[in-house]
Amino acid sequence: MHLIQILLPLYDNEGNLFTQDEFLKVRDELSERFGGITTYMRSPARGIWKETKETTVHDDIVIYEVMTKELDRAWWRKYRQQLTADFRQALLIVRASKVELL
Secondary structure, three states: OEEEEEEEEOEOOOOOEOOHHHHHHHHHHHHHHHOOOEEEEEEEEEEEEEOOOOOEEEEEEEEEEEEEOOOOHHHHHHHHHHHHHHOOOOOOOEEEEEOOOO
């Protein structure tokens, strides 16, 4: 099994809050395709990273997770590109981990 996590920002790069509908669209697309989804939306996580030596950037994010037997890398690459455009990001993180169900 594979666990795929999508880190979605709450705000665009100009500080504008994304609408609830934008998040619901992603939730519904993933739930339909994978038969279920876990969302972490109540307490946004905060990501912090060094953009340059002098500049620290932060994002408030929500995390969506799906599990799937097969990892269709081409589909995920295309979907990440779509989300990157939809959420107006230079880079949007979609990561996959191999997991074992106990």
